[in-house]
Amino acid sequence: MRLLISLRIITNKIWRDLIMLQCKNVTKKYMKMTAVNGVSIDFMPGRIYALLGSNGSGKTTLMKMIAGLVKPTSGDITLSGVPIGVETKKHIAYMPTESYFYNYMSCADIGKYYADFFEDFSLDQYYNYLNEMKLTPDMKASKMSSGMMAKLKLAVNLSRNASVIMLDEPLNGVDIVAREQVINAVISKASPDKIIIMSSHLVDELEAVIDYAVFIKDGVIVSQGDAENLRTASGMSIVDQYKRIYAY
Ligand SMILES: Nc1ncnc2c1ncn2[C@@H]1O[C@H](COP(=O)(O)OP(=O)(O)OP(=O)(O)O)[C@@H](O)[C@H]1O
Numbered sequence: 547m548r549l550l551i552s553l554r555i556i557t558n559k560i561w562r563d564l565i566m567l568q569c570k571n572v573t574k575k576y577m578k579m580t581a582v583n584g585v586s587i588d589f590m591p592g593r594i595y596a597l598l599g600s601n602g603s604g605k606t607t608l609m610k611m612i613a614g615l616v617k618p619t620s621g622d623i624t625l626s627g628v629p630i631g632v633e634t635k636k637h638i639a640y641m642p643t644e645s646y647f648y649n650y651m652s653c654a655d656i657g658k659y660y661a662d663f664f665e666d667f668s669l670d671q672y673y674n675y676l677n678e679m680k681l682t683p684d685m686k687a688s689k690m691s692s693g694m695m696a697k698l699k700l701a702v703n704l705s706r707n708a709s710v711i712m713l714d715e716p717l718n719g720v721d722i723v724a725r726e727q728v729i730n731a732v733i734s735k736a737s738p739d740k741i742i743i744m745s746s747h748l749v750d751e752l753e754a755v756i757d758y759a760v761f762i763k764d765g766v767i768v769s770q771g772d773a774e775n776l777r778t779a780s781g782m783s784i785v786d787q788y789k790r791i792y793a794y
Pocket residue numbers: 576579580581599600601602603604605606607608
């Protein structure tokens with residue numbers, strides 16, 4: 547029995563190590579402008595991460611590099627030891643800030659499209675998320691408000707069984723009541739084999755949900771750590787740390 551338990555612990559550890567996402571000294575330059583500067587983060591499964599920073603601090607650029615959409619100027623990003631590329635892309639779901647569906651598509655069409663495109667997409671989960679977020683299959687992308695579109699993007703991305711789920715500003719355009727639906731949907735996706743990364747300016751809403759916070763300013767990480775440790779060390783909530791770091 548003990549041997550069995552030890553074996554399970556070791557197997558879990560190997561699995562966890564396997565899906566680790568690592569950014570090592572990552573820099574992205576656009577001509578003379580440095581958007582991300584020497585960023586190193588180890589993302590571990592089973593945790594919800596918040597990338598926090600004011601406008602233009604480099605959050606989206608970092609996410610795009612992890613998603614394989616933008617190439618770092620220098621540094622390494624690996625998932626399970628594999629450099630970001632064709633192989634890693636299928637394990638990473640990335641929700642950008644922009645809406646990216648054809649206007650003529652309904653929620654049902656979008657579900658079918660995703661089911662055809664991604665092996666790990668679950669139509670059942672998708673319909674559950676639509677239902678939870680008060681969207682119906684017949685709704686057309688062209689007729690959606692920005693809040694509805696934000697929820698649709700979220701439903702689509704959470705319905706993938708990807709190892710890494712990255713949500714860029716998932717609360718943008720979402721009203722105060724619907725924010726709870728969004729947060730609950732994200733929490734429902736958290737599991738020991740998944741890394742969830744969210745960026746947001748709305749730190750209040752994320753405070754209770756996140757396990758780990760990364761503060762980025764002008765492309766540089768100014769503070770990062772386990773949310774609880776950061777609170778204990780500073781004697782401040784993540785919200786207050788945010789205000790202190792980004793005060794002008
Ligand atoms: N394609 C690009 N070409 C040139 N500069 C860019 C490009 N993309 C981003 N930048 C610049 O890189 C910096 C970081 O931008 P990024 O979008 O990563 O910030 P962000 O933290 O996501 O900001 P926001 O919260 O406003 O979305 C900004 O100064 C931005 O102008």
